[in-house]
Amino acid sequence: MSQTLLNGDLNVSRETLERLIKFEALFEQWSKRINLIAESTKGEVWQRHxxxxxxxxxxxxxxxxxxxxxxxxxxxxIVLACMLDDNKDSRVDLVESNRKKTAFLMAAKAQCARNANIHAKRIEDALSSLPTPQYVTARALAALPKLFELTHCHLSNGAVGLFHKGRGYREELEESHANWDFDLVIHRSRIDTESVILEIGNLKRK
Known part of the structure; x- marks a missing residue:
């Protein structure tokens, strides 16, 4: 028996769904004590996040x-780590410098995302010491030019960036083109009609 996400388009095992439900409960518990997401979206954790x-x-x-x-x-x-946890070859590195948020991520790893590796460092310090992955992800972190500065050590070495962006993404792309060359695929969000996921490859500084 399998369960589904995203209106049935993403099939997951019962064990995976249980990990995600456990993570949601843990998130709700911790978010009462520390600020993990915007207050306006706290009632929509499953879909919005x-x-x-x-x-x-x-x-x-x-x-x-x-x-x-x-x-x-x-x-x-952590969501992706929960979903990839059954695959013995998976590796999910999470970089977060905030101590309270790092404590939450460690709790999530212990309960539902064993394949996650938590790096309690500044992004600039952590990325240079990690092997180049398939993908680099970021959500609600920084404008695209800043993301390129942070991640170019991997995106110029074969990794692909997957960056969640809101309605202002066109302006960020235009600003980025001033200093960077890159391959781009725009994926429309399945959750928010005004949002996208930008797929960035072959990043090169001009």
């Missing part, structure tokens, strides 16, 4: 090794 993160596996079903930067409340990093 968990499913929004999970849709990356619809875009890249081959995903096995990723680095999530600025992981914060675990989106998308």
């Amino acid at each position: 968990i499913e929004d993160s999970a849709q990356l596996l619809l875009i890249k079903p081959d995903m096995r090794h990723l680095i999530d930067i600025g992981s914060g409340g675990g989106f998308p990093g």
Whole structure:
């Protein structure tokens, strides 16, 4: 028997669904004590945050090794780790410098995402010491030019960026083109009609 996410388009095992439900409960518990997401979305954790993160596996079903930067409340990093946990070859590195959020991520790893590796460091310090993954993810972290500065060590070395962006993404792309060359695929969000996931490859500084 299997369960579904995203209106049935993403099939997951019962064990995976149980991990995600456990993560949601843990998130709700911790978010009462520390600020993990915007107050306005606290009543919509499953769709606005968990499913929004999970849709990356619809875009890249081959995903096995990723680095999530600025992981914060675990989106998308812990969600993806929960979904990849059955695969022994998977590796999910989460980078977060905030001590309270790191404590939450460690609790999430212990309870439902064993394949997650938590790096309690600044992004600039962590990325250079990690091996280049298949994908680098970031959600609600920084404008695209800043993301390029942070991740170019991997995106110029074969990794692909998957960055959640809102309605202002066109302006961020235009600003980025001033200093960077890159391949781009725009994926429309399954959760928010005004949002996209930007797929960035072959990043090169001009």
